[in-house]
Amino acid sequence: MTSSSFPPLVGAAPLDDVAVLMPAYNGQADVERTLASFSEDARIHVLIVDDGSTPPIVPPALPNLSIEVLRMPKNGGIERALQAGIEALAARGFRYAARIDAGDLTVPQRLARQRAYLEAHPQVAGLGMWTQVVSRDGKPLFMLTPPAEPRAIRRVRFMRACFVHPSMMLRIDAVLAVGNYREAYKAAEDLDLFLRLMARYDCANLPELGLYYELNEGGISATKRRRQIASTLRLQMRYFNVLNPYDWLGLAKNLLHFVTPYQTLQRVKKRLYAPRASL
Incomplete structure (x- = not known):
C-alpha cells in the first residue's frame, strides 16, 4: 500500500491545536498500524477513545506522537465514544479534531x-479528503472522489456519500454548537452531524488523496447496514427538499439499497469505480 507523493508544505505550522480522534473497540494491532501511518513536520496529538475493549487498548510508543487514551466505562457504541471524545478535546483546548478509524x-x-x-476558510466547519478504498490486504478496490465545493455538496448530499468520515477534520467549537455527535440516528451519526453543520456552516472536501479506507466486512457499514440505511432515510425525510431533484434520486437510491444485499452493492461499486483505482 503506497501513498501519493505531495510537495512539502512551506513554513508548516505547529499542530498544537489539532488532535487525531480515534474511537476503538479491541483491535490493538489495527490501532498501532493506523497511528504509525501519520507523518507530519510537527508533533501529533492523538486521543484514542477506548470503547470498553477487552483487553484495554494500550497507547503505542511511536515517534513524534503524543497519545492519550480515554477509557469508556463500558462498550456504548461509536456515537457515545465520539461524543465523549469531542468533549474531552474541547476541555483540553484543542480547536480541530481529525477523525480516523x-x-x-x-x-x-x-x-x-x-x-x-x-x-x-473560517466558514468551513468540516473538511474531508478523497479516499482510496482498499481490501484488508491493502489491494486497491475503488476511489471515493466526492465533490469539493460546499454548494455542490449541499445539492447531492443524499444522492451520494459526500464525506468519508475517517478523513474529516472538524472544528470542535462548531461541532459543539450544533449539539455534538448524537445517538438519535444509530449508525448514521456522521451524516446527522454533517447535516446539522451544513445548516449553519459550510463543509468541503480537499480534492486530493488523504486516506486509505479499509473495507472491513465486520465494520458498521456491513454489520449494521439496515439500521444505517433506516437512519439515513429518516434524515432524508427530515431535511428533504422537494425542489431538489437530487433529493428525490437519493431517496430512491437508499430505498433500493435497503432491499439489495450488501455483497451485491460492493460488486457494483468495484465495477463502477475500478478504472479510477490506480494511484
Whole structure:
C-alpha cells in the first residue's frame, strides 16, 4: 500500500491545536498500524477513545506522537465514544479534531494540509479528503472522489456519500454548537452531524488523496447496514427538499439499497469505480 507523493508544505505550522480522534473497540494491532501511518513536520496529538475493549487498548510508543487514551466505562457504541471524545478535546483546548478509524491509513502531511485549509476558510466547519478504498490486504478496490465545493455538496448530499468520515477534520467549537455527535440516528451519526453543520456552516472536501479506507466486512457499514440505511432515510425525510431533484434520486437510491444485499452493492461499486483505482 503506497501513498501519493505531495510537495512539502512551506513554513508548516505547529499542530498544537489539532488532535487525531480515534474511537476503538479491541483491535490493538489495527490501532498501532493506523497511528504509525501519520507523518507530519510537527508533533501529533492523538486521543484514542477506548470503547470498553477487552483487553484495554494500550497507547503505542511511536515517534513524534503524543497519545492519550480515554477509557469508556463500558462498550456504548461509536456515537457515545465520539461524543465523549469531542468533549474531552474541547476541555483540553484543542480547536480541530481529525477523525480516523482503526485499520485505516493516512497520507503524509494530511493534518497540516487540512488545518491550513480550515485556517484560510473560517466558514468551513468540516473538511474531508478523497479516499482510496482498499481490501484488508491493502489491494486497491475503488476511489471515493466526492465533490469539493460546499454548494455542490449541499445539492447531492443524499444522492451520494459526500464525506468519508475517517478523513474529516472538524472544528470542535462548531461541532459543539450544533449539539455534538448524537445517538438519535444509530449508525448514521456522521451524516446527522454533517447535516446539522451544513445548516449553519459550510463543509468541503480537499480534492486530493488523504486516506486509505479499509473495507472491513465486520465494520458498521456491513454489520449494521439496515439500521444505517433506516437512519439515513429518516434524515432524508427530515431535511428533504422537494425542489431538489437530487433529493428525490437519493431517496430512491437508499430505498433500493435497503432491499439489495450488501455483497451485491460492493460488486457494483468495484465495477463502477475500478478504472479510477490506480494511484
